[in-house]
Amino acid sequence: MNSLELALMGIKNLLRRKARTILTVLGVIIGTASIVVMVSLGLGMNKAFEQQLEEYGSLTMIEVYNNRGGYMVMSDSGESSSVPEGEVAFNDETISTFENIEHVEFALGMKRFDGTLYAGKLQSWAGIMAVDLEKFKKLDIDLSEGTMPSADGVNEVLMGFRVSEDFYDPNSRNPYSNQSSVDVMNTKLEVVPSSSYYDGKRPRGFVITPTGLTSEEDWDYAWDIFIDYDVFTKLKADFDRRNKNNDDDNGGRKRSRSNEDQDKYDQMKISVDDVKYVQEVQEQVKEMGYEAYSLTDALENMKQTSGLIQAVLGGIGAVSLFVAAIGITNTMVMSIYERTKEIGVMKVIGAELKDIKRLFLFEAAMIGFFGGVFGVVISYGISFLINSVLSGMSEGGGYYGVGFLSDIPYWLALLGIAFSTFIGLAAGYYPAVRATRLSALEAIRTE
Amino acid sequence: MTKHSEVVISVKGLRKVYRIGNEKVVALRQIDLDIHRGEICCILGTSGSGKSTLLNMMAGLEKPSKGTILIKSEAIEKMSEKQLAKFRQRNIGFIFQSYNLLSALTAIENVAMPLIFRGMPKALREKRAKKYLKMVGLGDRYHHKPTQMSGGQQQRVGIARAFVGTPEIVFADEPTGNLDTKTSIEVMHIMWRMAREKDQTIVIVTHDPEVALYADKVVNIRDGDIQSVEERPEDDVYEKFIKPYEESFITADDITEAASAAL
Numbered sequence: 001m002n003s004l005e006l007a008l009m010g011i012k013n014l015l016r017r018k019a020r021t022i023l024t025v026l027g028v029i030i031g032t033a034s035i036v037v038m039v040s041l042g043l044g045m046n047k048a049f050e051q052q053l054e055e056y057g058s059l060t061m062i063e064v065y066n067n068r069g070g071y072m073v074m075s076d077s078g079e080s081s082s083v084p085e086g087e088v089a090f091n092d093e094t095i096s097t098f099e100n101i102e103h104v105e106f107a108l109g110m111k112r113f114d115g116t117l118y119a120g121k122l123q124s125w126a127g128i129m130a131v132d133l134e135k136f137k138k139l140d141i142d143l144s145e146g147t148m149p150s151a152d153g154v155n156e157v158l159m160g161f162r163v164s165e166d167f168y169d170p171n172s173r174n175p176y177s178n179q180s181s182v183d184v185m186n187t188k189l190e191v192v193p194s195s196s197y198y199d200g201k202r203p204r205g206f207v208i209t210p211t212g213l214t215s216e217e218d219w220d221y222a223w224d225i226f227i228d229y230d231v232f233t234k235l236k237a238d239f240d241r242r243n244k245n246n247d248d249d250n251g252g253r254k255r256s257r258s259n260e261d262q263d264k265y266d267q268m269k270i271s272v273d274d275v276k277y278v279q280e281v282q283e284q285v286k287e288m289g290y291e292a293y294s295l296t297d298a299l300e301n302m303k304q305t306s307g308l309i310q311a312v313l314g315g316i317g318a319v320s321l322f323v324a325a326i327g328i329t330n331t332m333v334m335s336i337y338e339r340t341k342e343i344g345v346m347k348v349i350g351a352e353l354k355d356i357k358r359l360f361l362f363e364a365a366m367i368g369f370f371g372g373v374f375g376v377v378i379s380y381g382i383s384f385l386i387n388s389v390l391s392g393m394s395e396g397g398g399y400y401g402v403g404f405l406s407d408i409p410y411w412l413a414l415l416g417i418a419f420s421t422f423i424g425l426a427a428g429y430y431p432a433v434r435a436t437r438l439s440a441l442e443a444i445r446t447e
Numbered sequence: 448m449t450k451h452s453e454v455v456i457s458v459k460g461l462r463k464v465y466r467i468g469n470e471k472v473v474a475l476r477q478i479d480l481d482i483h484r485g486e487i488c489c490i491l492g493t494s495g496s497g498k499s500t501l502l503n504m505m506a507g508l509e510k511p512s513k514g515t516i517l518i519k520s521e522a523i524e525k526m527s528e529k530q531l532a533k534f535r536q537r538n539i540g541f542i543f544q545s546y547n548l549l550s551a552l553t554a555i556e557n558v559a560m561p562l563i564f565r566g567m568p569k570a571l572r573e574k575r576a577k578k579y580l581k582m583v584g585l586g587d588r589y590h591h592k593p594t595q596m597s598g599g600q601q602q603r604v605g606i607a608r609a610f611v612g613t614p615e616i617v618f619a620d621e622p623t624g625n626l627d628t629k630t631s632i633e634v635m636h637i638m639w640r641m642a643r644e645k646d647q648t649i650v651i652v653t654h655d656p657e658v659a660l661y662a663d664k665v666v667n668i669r670d671g672d673i674q675s676v677e678e679r680p681e682d683d684v685y686e687k688f689i690k691p692y693e694e695s696f697i698t699a700d701d702i703t704e705a706a707s708a709a710l
Contacts (some may be wrong), residue, residue, distance in 0.1 A: 001563055001564050001566055002566050003564075005563050005566075005569075012551065013551075016551050061622075104589060172572040285694075341547065342549055345536075345543075345549065346560070346564075347532060347546045348506070348508070348541045348551075348607065349534065349535075349540075349541055349560060349561045350532075350535055350536035350560075350561040350564040350565065350612065351532065351536075351564050351607075352529070352532045352533060353528060353529050353532055354537065355564060417532065438509075440508055441503055441509055444543060
């Protein structure tokens, strides 16, 4: 018996018992829809989280720190010249080592200095990040105004947007409670590359030229002033020479040449060409003895959590599909009782056992398949409803971005249909075997 | 029909014992029987004589307790369910007392059913089904469902279904059991004609001596044993029973005409 004939016969049989077929299919629809919707919620959660993370910073970026606990200890203690054995360097060589790792686009070294920013009467603490501006440009930082600084201009810097907001007047009665912002782009700014507090007369620093302000969307670069590494070290050296007697920077100057090389940077960023290699690269960097972090850590965590949530939700859905599967089995068993005679006659007039078996399996699979198809269609409806209702609710609280609460990618839809068809087949197996075992003689005796 | 043609069914030392609880019920004691090609053989007996058991075993629906059944020299009691199904598909047609048509299907679909299992293409199948329906005189009932037909008509569909695959052997279990006398005669005529057409063997089980009149060989069975076997001369049945009634039913011409038209 060929498959097409079999399919036609099976469909005819299903249509003959419309009410029961529809009810059974309905069970499968509910089962499939609940699984698909539940899983879609998990997927939506992932997607929303990814979007959220992208606002925090790039997912392809790895932050690397030196394992030693940072340069602060070293410069403050003054006895840092002895680098503990087995520790690793953090200099240009390190950068080229990182850049040789597969999938790494570039590595950027950064060093943070404390400084004070003066704008007329006002002043503010400021972190000064010395970076290689050429590479820094590649980070694709969003600017709200201006352009990226370059090493060629006169002390050109990029201002983090938060820097402008923490100025205070040291001469006012209550300096710290009255913070005011300064239009950093259009004010003359002077930097003293030292965190010491100067009572009264302060040393002369140097004037900087802000060329751009970071976007308020990007919190990664919000707090600091970014300046070219070489430009800054020169300025700092000048400053230190002019203020020889200030003891606060002694530690720094005492550092041996070689040690300075070892610790040229205190932080690095590694840009990876694709998110999927971030963890791999990160592992390699860690093996070299560095501390490395990336947003994918959080993403991995989140994915694990949402995987768990998905499994739980999917499990709840699976229960209803399981019930539906029992429904299919029940329907098919009932169908055997009803069709005992028919099956017997078919056997006597020439049906082979495999024909009977295939017929029943096909009917069960069809119930599963149609249940799956309609279930997926309904899932899309529910998903749309959830998204439109809930994202409408969270309007205004837009920090979490688009309301991706439920997401049904096409593979989930296909998987849902395939799975329910499979469930149908599995549920139909026992009845099918039972139908083939049916004694033809008993069957035709049934009057 | 030639009297000494080959033996199609050979039953040797057949015994069937049913076990009901702790009791043994002997349905067939010791049956030896040969049925030749083209023979119309009637197994006649009262209810409980074991005649139906014999038929079921010859059709491979039941396994004997002892003995062997050779159909076309193949021992069918040794076949598996799977092999039996295949064997039935190729060699055996079956006519039931209660017709056993599939109620959801039309006459033509019912007749074509055995051909579906053989994998015959639809067009060919329907052409053949139509031909056989015509042969049983139901040329105007192609698309009727069983419920729209009388018992006699339904049994004629059943006959067409049994013969449509041109099996060598057709088993008929009380084919007239649910029919009145007139219709019974009609049905017997048709079966007789159909079998003769392609020299097919028919084994009929019945308790009705009237039906036995149409047989070339009548096997009387009683309490699980063959009591007697009557054989009739070759054209006896035709001369006595077919010819006189020919005019009132379907004529031989009808059958040949229908057959040639369909070919």
